[in-house]
Amino acid sequence: MIDKDFVTAHTKVLCIIGYPIEHSMSPIMHNTAIRELHLDYIYLAFNIFPSNLKLAVKGIKTFNIIGINVTIPFKQKIMKYLDEIDPITKKIGAVNAIKNDKGYLTGKNTDAEGAMRALLNAGYKISGKNVLLLGAGGAARALSYIMAEQVNKLVIVNRTEKRALKLSNQIKKYSGINVEAKQMSNNVLKDESKKADIIINATPVGMYPNVNISPIPEEFLHEDLIVYDVVYNPLKTKLITDAAQKGCKTLGGLDMLVNQGALAFEWWTNKKPNTSLMRKKVIEFLGES
Ligand SMILES: NC(=O)c1ccc[n+]([C@@H]2O[C@H](COP(=O)([O-])OP(=O)(O)OC[C@H]3O[C@@H](n4cnc5c(N)ncnc54)[C@H](OP(=O)(O)O)[C@@H]3O)[C@@H](O)[C@H]2O)c1
Known part of the structure; x- marks a missing residue:
């Protein structure tokens, strides 16, 4: 048998x-x-x-x-x-x-809904929140469209500004929410993290084997933030470790x-x-x- x-x-x-x-x-x-x-x-x-x-x-x-x-x-x-x-x-x-x-x-x-389910299952609400999104590649695009239906404001910060601008224009047309696009720099990250409720990393920065780097300096994080890193290898990235130490709520990419x-x-x-x-x-x- x-x-x-x-x-x-x-x-x-x-x-x-x-x-x-x-x-x-x-x-x-x-x-x-x-x-x-x-x-x-x-x-x-x-x-x-x-x-x-x-x-x-x-x-x-x-x-x-x-x-x-x-x-x-x-x-x-x-x-x-x-x-x-x-x-x-x-x-x-x-x-x-x-x-x-x-x-x-x-x-x-299914990345988009997968990301949203992960946030909801963790008990984090995005409705009416101000979101700072790092990246404008595939994962960032999926997250932008799914979040555009609920958030108050979305700021897309990317290494290549042109890509962030293209995505922000598409999101504006799609949902009419308040979206801004900016080139990634320490000054921009410092200003935008102060105004954000949620920071999402959708870049591979911090991914194995480069586990000792983070897309955002630790000193810009504050305890009122939810920090979501879509990178899942390592399970706890430097960004997630820094954020937890600052008292932020955190979510890694595994879910x-x-x-x-x-x-x-x-x-x-x-x-x-x-x-x-x-x-x-x-x-x-x-x-x-
Ligand atoms: N948890 C999950 O289920 C899941 C699902 C999908 C993806 N991910 C993870 O998400 C990450 C991004 O994946 P993706 O598919 O979106 O990749 P992608 O389409 O190649 O986009 C990469 C993005 O990261 C930016 N970037 C790359 N290297 C950078 C650096 N050194 N400094 C600053 N920005 C940098 C790129 O900026 P430029 O536009 O300037 O190149 C681009 O915006 C990967 O780590 C991937 O494993 C996780």
Whole structure:
């Protein structure tokens, strides 16, 4: 008799594509959820050389891979190969999850809702708040659109000012909220952090292996702030450690990671995964690495 969790010729395949891919926590999270629910699925990771993206999309259809996560550097580039993309994902301009229905590929951004769920689950309300957002890349775009529906004011500060301006103009058109764009500098960070209720880091500054740097000097943080860092490796970044020492409320990137994964998993399998278990497995893994 074959074990229920054994891979067979019926097993459905889920995967993540990216380049590089070895750092990804998605196989650990998703295979944990699959095993716990005893589903006949397996989740794999594929390192796709960037010039092979089009071939990879053909491969997804040929091999009938039914659910796909997309990570750096393909979140934007893959959009042109998809048959359907929901309107908010089109605006965000980045797809991180795809569903394959007999060769018809639909793209979604679950990072945005994953980030919002993480904030809400932590008990942090964003409605009517003044938010200082660091970064204007994929994660920052997802956060901007999802927050634009609720916050009072959004200040987007980015190393490349042009990108911040482009995003702020798009958000203004989308929601009509008060949005400003500024070039990142110590003076700007000092002034804007005084006026902010929430600071969100959506840059990779502080990410492994550069764990001893923070996107904002410690002295600009104050105890009335909520500080949210979307970086999840390390689990506690320098920014989060500094903020906790200053008495701020804090949130790291792990819960966004788990929630964006759980949203995709449910979309593909119609089953709710155990997010506490997924979270625990990632902590075990990152703690060891
Ligand atoms: N927790 C989660 O589930 C989750 C999900 C998605 C992403 N993330 C994390 O979020 C971070 C950003 O990812 P992304 O996909 O948004 O990347 P991205 O699209 O490449 O954007 C990176 C952003 O960070 C800025 N930046 C990069 N290096 C910088 C530096 N040294 N100093 C100041 N700014 C810098 C870039 O500014 P320029 O415009 O000037 O280049 C850009 O705004 C990564 O660490 C990623 O792992 C976490």
